[in-house]
Amino acid sequence: MELQKFEISDSKLEHNNWRFPATIKTRPLRELEEDDFLVNHKIDRSYDDSTVRFKLLVGSAIKANLEDSTNLPLKPEVAKSVKQQGWVSDEYEHLWRRDGGGSACITLHGILSFLLQTPRDGRSFCSLSLVNRERTHIGGLYVADDTYSLDRMLANQPYHNRHPKVPRDFGILPLMILVHHVDETLSQVQKLSRDITSTEKRIAEGEIRLEDNGDYKLLNRHNLEHIRLQRRSNFEIELAANLLRYIEEYHRMWTVLWEGGTSYIEDMREKIEQQIRYSQQVQRDLEMLPRRIKNQSKAISNFIIQRDNKLNIQLAESNKRIAEESRRDNLLNLEMAAATAQIAEETRLDSAAMKTIAILTLTFLPGTAVAVSTPSSIMRHATHPLEQSFFSMTMFQWPFRTQNSIASPYVWVFFAVTIPLTIFVYAAWVWWFK
Template sequence: MAPHIWECANRPCVQIDRSYDDSTVRFKLLVANAVSANLEDNTGLPLKPEIHKIVKEQGWVSDEYEHLWRRDGGGSAALTSHGILTFLLQTPRDGRSFSSLSLVNQERSHCGGMYVADERYGYDLDTLLASRQYDNRHPKVPRDFGILPFNILVHHVEETLSHVQRLSREVTSTEKRIADGDIKVEANGDYKLLNRLNLEQIRLQRRSNFELELAANLVRYIDEYHRMWSSLWEGGTSYIEDMKEKIEQQMRYSQQVQKDIDILPRRIKNQSKAISNFIIQRDNKLNIQLAETNKKIAEESRRDNLLNLEMAAATAQVAEETRQDSAAMKTIAVLTLTFLPGTAVASFFSMTMFQWPFESSDSIASPFIWVYFVVTIPLTLMVYAAWVWWFKFSQRHFKKHHDEGINKFEEELKTRVRSATGTW
């Protein structure tokens, strides 16, 4: 029977009819390469509505398989209902390799189902089944298609082993580098690296759990297949025993790999602690240096305070001396203001342009001496009044300009603060 090409959600699906023994069985698989289903599209099977209706009617997919399809964690199951043996599997969706299978043994002469895979990772049928010998050639027992999920298991175990080895070597390289003191803390370099390694370990842990579950369900599938057709197994069950032995071998491989996976979190955590300890030690050294610097600054500040005290004492002494000098100058100024008018008047009246006759030659003072006092006293009072007015005027003038300068400085300071902080 020639293959039929169907369009399935913009991806080609192929209905394949492969007959290993035309007299006993036909294998029918609906195959799809669903790249987007790997991580993005898990809402429904990659089938057009009419194709989906056909495969549901033929029993190739069940409600349980559609529920499994929507799960990102993947899983597998071997089910028996009303004489129909079904095997389901789906790898976890994590952006890496992906395959999903619904395999149904509906009757003695029919085995069919649907297979969806991201062929970029080697899960296409040509890779999985090429050069694979089909061992179940019992003349009476209906053929099964357990070779497909088994080869998926083998491919997945090898793939997981390769990824675990790569991850383990990267962790080992990181351990050696950190042990040598080459720690990258800028931009959280090593923390980002350890986080990536930890996420990869979690992904591989989930893959390993899937493998062990798949192997256990494959054993159940083979046992149930043997039980369903036990009356027809004449001449030995070497196929069943060989398949179970091969599956258990893959299970042992997966268990060994899982031991390597289980130890990785502790190794990664140890490196995280080493980085944290390094950062703590570095911070402690910086704190010690900062404390020493602060101690030196405090000592310098203490010396500055002592100098300031000495300067303050000297300034106080200078101020006291200045005050005394100022008092002396004020005294001199008062005496000058007191005697200067009288001296000026006396000098003025003693000029030759004035004649001050005496009443007799025996008189000590001129009868016009009262003129001196009449002129000198008012003149002295006028000089004092003029000095007092000038002093008060200069004080008011100084205070006015001083206050204006202070206000102008305060306004300029407020403007700068507002401009710097962006507040008005």
């Protein structure tokens, strides 16, 4: 991370009508061998009528690796130098490692320090270590993104600590960070509240987005944003309380020199308390949001339950209709079964009759065929026998003993042929239907 240096004296502020310049300018920090910014804090009284110098080592949070919370974003030699100068303490290194942020007012061996760091939540970020090292200089480390840039915090801001005897302080910087943070949190809480109100109206009108769990995801995002803003709100309330302690401690350290001219202390206290009131109002707004989010989640759940109940009722009605149709189908099937049974019985009777006819046909057909083919003189009395032969062939002659014989003595031939032929036909019929 490339470091910049910022320096201004109270004499320059006085010459500028006790205001910071309209544009806060910083210069690059050169190599430590060539730059005495971190070690030379003396004021040359021969040409400089300043009583104190404000010095900050400035870094960009955009270029710093904020995910690496174990190490300060400083080169080893720079980190060593600022620790030797007391601009960075062990407490600040511990604060840097905290993702939740925080602030502290520390008095140690007569040295008043103020530390702050906003939560690491992917949004705006700044971190400050401010040390009233000596009566003649105040130094520190300031790492911030564009939202909390030094120019936005101090440009054209009035400086109120003008007491001629009391050493100056740089409390205006953490105060402006507090003011800006309270405004930012208020704006984001209002936006979240409006988004929740819009969601409430839409859900109340029945416009619920259930595709891909749309509204559930939206409420979850609202809930996560509320948690983030709650952490920010807690941070700024703690910051305001520590700023009050800082002002009280600063006043206590130089009580003898104030001589009743404490308008600066009273003005700072009033401004800090004002920000506390703003933060408390934001806290009350934040306290209402979880209930509203929970109510919308319940409304969506109730809507889904009602929809499922309607679907279940419709499904039950459909099942009832299907059951009724099935009952009718069963009755028709029973009627069809009865009709089929009747047809089967009639078919069985017809089959039995046909079988009887077939058996009779098989019984009489061979004999009839043989009888038709046998000479008719065998079966009837004739004076002149016809010249017919068995099976229409002239194989046999049928002489009669007398002219009045009714049957030929060879009538046994008819039975000898008919009976085997009938048996053969029956056997063929049985074999065919196996």
